Amino acid sequence: MEQYSEKVMEHFRNPRNVGKIENPDGIGHVGNPMCGDVMELYIKVKDNVIVDAKFKTFGCGAAIATSSMATELVIGKTIEEAQTITNKVVAEALDGLPPIKMHCSNLAEEALEAAIKDYHEKLAHKKA
Amino acid sequence: MKTIYLDHAATTATDPKVLETMLPYFHEHYGNPSSIYSMSRVSKNVIENAREILANAIGAAPREIVFTSGGSESDNFAIKGVAQALRDKGNHIITSQIEHHAVLYTCKFLEKNGFTVTYLPVDHDGIVKLNELEKAITPQTILITVMHANNEIGAIQPIRQIGEIARKHGITFHTDAVQTFGHIPVNVDDLNVDLLSISGHKFYGPKGVGALYIRRGTKITPLIHGGDQEHRRRASTENVPGIIGMGKAVEIALTTMDSEAKRQIALRDEFIKTLLDTIPDTILNGHPVNRLPNNVNISFEGIEGESILLNLDMEGIAASTGSACSSSSLEPSHVLLSIGLTHEFAHGSVRFSLGRNTTKEELDYVAEILPGIIKKLRAMSPLYKK
Numbered sequence: 161m162e163q164y165s166e167k168v169m170e171h172f173r174n175p176r177n178v179g180k181i182e183n184p185d186g187i188g189h190v191g192n193p194m195c196g197d198v199m200e201l202y203i204k205v206k207d208n209v210i211v212d213a214k215f216k217t218f219g220c221g222a223a224i225a226t227s228s229m230a231t232e233l234v235i236g237k238t239i240e241e242a243q244t245i246t247n248k249v250v251a252e253a254l255d256g257l258p259p260i261k262m263h264c265s266n267l268a269e270e271a272l273e274a275a276i277k278d279y280h281e282k283l284a285h286k287k288a
Numbered sequence: 289m290k291t292i293y294l295d296h297a298a299t300t301a302t303d304p305k306v307l308e309t310m311l312p313y314f315h316e317h318y319g320n321p322s323s324i325y326s327m328s329r330v331s332k333n334v335i336e337n338a339r340e341i342l343a344n345a346i347g348a349a350p351r352e353i354v355f356t357s358g359g360s361e362s363d364n365f366a367i368k369g370v371a372q373a374l375r376d377k378g379n380h381i382i383t384s385q386i387e388h389h390a391v392l393y394t395c396k397f398l399e400k401n402g403f404t405v406t407y408l409p410v411d412h413d414g415i416v417k418l419n420e421l422e423k424a425i426t427p428q429t430i431l432i433t434v435m436h437a438n439n440e441i442g443a444i445q446p447i448r449q450i451g452e453i454a455r456k457h458g459i460t461f462h463t464d465a466v467q468t469f470g471h472i473p474v475n476v477d478d479l480n481v482d483l484l485s486i487s488g489h490k491f492y493g494p495k496g497v498g499a500l501y502i503r504r505g506t507k508i509t510p511l512i513h514g515g516d517q518e519h520r521r522r523a524s525t526e527n528v529p530g531i532i533g534m535g536k537a538v539e540i541a542l543t544t545m546d547s548e549a550k551r552q553i554a555l556r557d558e559f560i561k562t563l564l565d566t567i568p569d570t571i572l573n574g575h576p577v578n579r580l581p582n583n584v585n586i587s588f589e590g591i592e593g594e595s596i597l598l599n600l601d602m603e604g605i606a607a608s609t610g611s612a613c614s615s616s617s618l619e620p621s622h623v624l625l626s627i628g629l630t631h632e633f634a635h636g637s638v639r640f641s642l643g644r645n646t647t648k649e650e651l652d653y654v655a656e657i658l659p660g661i662i663k664k665l666r667a668m669s670p671l672y673k674k
Contacts, residue, residue, distance in 0.1 A: 169598075172595070172598060173602065175668065178667070178668050189670075193630075193631045193632045193635070193671060194631045196592055196611060196620065196631070196635045197592070198669075198670050198671055199670070200670040216668060216669060216670040217668060217669070217670065218590065218591065218592055218635075218668075218669040218670055218671045218672075219592050219595065220592050220593075220594035220595055220611070221594055221595055221598045223592070223595075224595055224668065
């Protein structure tokens with residue numbers, strides 16, 4: 161098995177913000193069971209700031225750790241700040257991922273993108 | 289924390305008695321078996337002794353045994369060697385969809401070099417469909433290679449019947465017996481095989497040594513060219529300590545095999561029953577009866593294998609998975625897909641393989657720990673909605 165950093169293992173052992181948010185302001189649903197990972201990211205937004213984030217993930221150790229780290233990184237950020245969180249940022253915050261696991265961090269970036277897109281759409285819908 | 293090792297299908301610990309037998313051949317009797325002085329004769333004699341032990345164990349003649357570096361080399365030698373030797377006769381090879389990569393990728397390699405390969409399907413229990421074999425045979429077919437038992441799901445294949453069919457058509461037949469030799473009876477005449485691969489470290493011998501049985505009269509081209517060792521069928525100075533160690537491991541396996549298989553089957557079946565009874569949405573992969581005595585392969589719906597393994601590892605339990613996340617590809621195990629599992633189930637597979645030192649207490653402990661791990665991961669999974 162690939163060697164994970166202590167930080168990855170720490171997030172894997174004690175994942176932060178697992179679960180769902182009732183009436184979320186944005187949902188990102190990405191991944192595919194065929195590839196072995198699926199992530200759902202829920203965000204709650206107040207005055208353009210992400211005040212809460214929760215996730216559910218089907219996947220390996222890296223997928224679960226990156227999901228957990230991504231929620232920690234986005235909480236308290238404005239939507240614009242959250243958009244700068246790339247897969248690299250998440251992986252670096254975990255002290256790196258084994259090369260074959262880098263695709264797991266893409267999952268977190270894509271989920272965040274999707275959740276923000278959903279938030280914008282819901283917002284536009286409300287205004288309309 | 290004491291490790292509960294349940295990955296004996298991956299490798300076994302070298303038996304201390306085996307190691308003890310090997311040690312003098314590193315520094316005391318280190319002569320090259322090919323030299324003529326008396327020191328070398330010692331090495332030569334012990335190799336021939338090991339060859340006889342192994343030959344007797346499988347009902348072969350010593351001349352029919354070639355020592356190799358392990359299971360992968362034996363498979364490569366058998367398949368490439370026969371393909372090369374019989375190329376003028378035909379270019380078609382038949383194998384199964386559930387072979388070890390040492391066979392599968394060797395066949396893929398040959399496909400790139402002008403051979404055609406038929407990959408036989410298996411049923412839901414992982415047993416090769418015999419009727420498909422008859423249909424696949426053409427006048428071009430020169431080799432059939434089907435494993436004795438599958439390394440992931442433990443399904444034991446109808447090798448004897450496949451051998452009969454091969455013989456009827458005059459086709460050379462190879463089996464990869466890496467998972468079976470030393471664990472269940474393997475006899476080359478009972479199995480109707482022409483070539484058979486063996487690996488030392490799967491039955492408490494050392495790593496880096498194996499053997500290929502080659503029935504007398506079988507046409508085969510060497511894989512490794514060079515010196516005259518192994519009757520010119522495999523060049524390279526012999527791995528003397530390894531060969532002696534494997535010989536000793538064979539001796540021990542023969543005396544313990546029957547009772548050990550019986551013991552493991554009882555442990556295996558109880559463990560399977562407990563897991564299926566206590567954890568919902570869980571299935572057994574592989575044939576319930578025609579399976580290796582030590583193999584338990586279970587899929588847990590909605591969660592991924594590597595995260596199960598990491599959780600088990602935290603509790604000191606070593607097992608393996610057929611999930612994609614344990615490999616560099618994103619595809620789950622070809623074996624699990626071949627038996628018709630959905631990706632959701634294939635990614636959630638865990639293999640526990642028992643060994644000589646596995647106790648009921650250890651398995652009870654795993655059965656106690658596992659439900660909590662599965663529950664925790666399922667609570668986290670967007671795919672498990674129950």
